[in-house]
Amino acid sequence: MGDGYNFQQLKAAILTLSRATDWEVAKKEWRLVEISEADEPETCLCGHFPIIELCTISNATTAKSVDVGNVCVKRFLGFRSDLIFQSLKRVRADLDKAIGPDATAFFHERGVINDWEYQFQQSTMRKRNLSARQLASRRVINQKVIAAVRRRGLS
Structure with missing residues (x-):
């Protein structure tokens, strides 16, 4: 991903939380469900720190949810959070x-x-x-x- 964003780390974490094992299929399982702002900086699944603008994404198949930064949700889901x-x-x-x-x-x-x-x-x-x-x-x-x-x- 560049610029301090580790796409492979994000991909591995998302695949672990998904039912699908193929990246293209797995990312279709996920939806943006909520946005929030952190009072204290947090770390994205990709390893980028700090993130304040958080996007909660949820897997429709496994019902698992996770927070990622808005840059990753934009690159990952294509959603302009x-x-x-x-x-x-x-x-x-x-x-x-x-x-x-x-x-x-x-x-x-x-x-x-x-x-x-x-x-x-x-x-x-x-x-x-x-x-x-x-x-x-x-x-x-x-x-x-x-x-x-x-x-x-x-x-």
């Missing part, structure tokens, strides 16, 4: 900003935002000048999303 974390950073800094399309879809699929909120996000995502009611709705949605991402570690 980095875009979800970027959206979180943006709305934490300014609740008036919109969460991105990837974050909107992720949180809708997990039931954090409902169908109406999902449609609202889709229709107002690119708008800069919202009415007072629209802005209030955006802030409520953003607060729900921020609250849904748990913090792990020392509390």
Whole structure:
């Protein structure tokens, strides 16, 4: 993987937790189920340290779950978790900003935002000048999303 990420180590760990023994088959068993942020740096399955932005992936066949860094989940599953974390950073800094399309879809699929909120996000995502009611709705949605991402570690 390069850049301090050991693909062979990640591959071996994932294969151990999978039913399949072939890498291409094994990686199809895994899905991104949750994202979280660590209070204290953790180590990814690939051996990379430090990671703060954690992605919990779960194996649909074996029901095993494991945390990996967002770079590995992007390279491993092809899922752009980095875009979800970027959206979180943006709305934490300014609740008036919109969460991105990837974050909107992720949180809708997990039931954090409902169908109406999902449609609202889709229709107002690119708008800069919202009415007072629209802005209030955006802030409520953003607060729900921020609250849904748990913090792990020392509390």
